[in-house]
Amino acid sequence: MPPKRSSKSLSKKSLVTSGFRLQGTDGIRCEVKTTSSEVTGLTPQETFLKLGFITKEFMEIYAYAHVKQLILKGKARAGDNIVVGWDPRDPRGNFTSAVVSGVCKAGANALILGVVPTPLVPMYMLYKNALAGFMVTASHNPKDQNGIKTFCSFRGLKLLPENDVTLTRAVLEVNPSALNKLSLKGKRIDSRIEALKLFYRFSLEPENTWVPVEQANYLFKNITLVVDAANGSLSEIAAEIFRQAGFREVIEVNARLNGDVNLESGVADLEGKTLITSKMIQKNTGSLSKHLAVTK
Structure with missing residues (x-):
């Protein structure tokens, strides 16, 4: 669950200047709201902080902020590839399509894997030399929850706490209305077949299966x-x-x-x-x- 804040500590300025981070031990996971009517009058960021709910708009902001941050810091360029995968808990694609949209609005290409196990996202990142990866999942949490994990280009590792703080600041600075008006600059690239072939190959390698070659x-x-x-x-x-x-x-x-x-x-x-x-x-x-x- 997200760290809920009291109204006195919820000013954007105080959160941005502090060491506060949106993420828990492994990205973000909490209950979801699929319709904006349930959170009228609140921005996606406020909905997350005050009510503890993820909306599709929040997911778009989160992905956009991370990719835009990489580009502004010179760690990525417009047109670079970002890998996106997810688990099956969002069959209508409300939240997964929002993440893809955030990537493309920031100017990167989204290499879309569809429903895949989490390890395949960093694995395919390294295979394609992609600049980052997102896995939309709430892991073992109940199906009424969702979340997002972020992977960085260095060996497909997850973000460190200080990276979470930096990303949190970027997320809180995004203007939802301005983001909503942006067009998709990056491409959506279906990479599922190639990624699954890679996963099958990796999973069946003798050193990964523990099955001796002579007995296979x-x-x-x-x-x-x-x-x-x-x-x-x-x-x-x-x-x-x-x-x-x-x-x-x-x-x-x-x-x-x-x-x-x-x-x-x-x-x-x-x-x-x-x-x-x-x-x-x-x-x-x-x-x-x-x-x-x-x-x-």
Whole structure:
């Protein structure tokens, strides 16, 4: 959640001149508001600070401020590439399209990956020598939340605290009305296919799989593997990697890309359990009754 501020400490001048930062331990994550009518009279920045909500306008401002900052400091030029990926919790694209818009309004090209696991953003950044990357995600948080992680060009690392402070100041200085009037200067470039090929290759390299080269052709050939993607970023992707790894059969469950991230799926409900009994999956009353059993 964002660090809510009292009204006395919310002046833009005081926040800009202090060491205050919008980010938490890993970028920004909090509840979202999709319509401006719910936050009438407040700027996107004020909505975030006073109410603790992310709006699509805030996402656009955040991306724009970071890219513009890189250009003004000479660390990037207009027309340079910025990688953008996201998780499935925004199927209508309200927030993801806002981030892409912010990148393009700042003058950079957006290399769009679509729904991908977070590590692929910095990986593809390094592969394409891109200047920055954004991952629109709230990680393991509930599906009514969203957020954004920022990666820098140096080895795809995340921002340091002092970088967060600088970005915070830039975000607070953006005039939403002026930004709304800007045209898209950069290009939207669909880079999904190339990025996924890179991820498959990387994931199947022997040094990354821990599978000895001499055993790769037969180690999994008699194994049926069930993959629970928790309706998350590895939906459809993880299963394909395991198929290419040589498993006899791969059964994928909970791979819906409709925004139901972690809903009645994944490992959270299984933590600490070493045995699943018939009582646990009994209809309506069992603790795991909402989970689907895969039968062979």
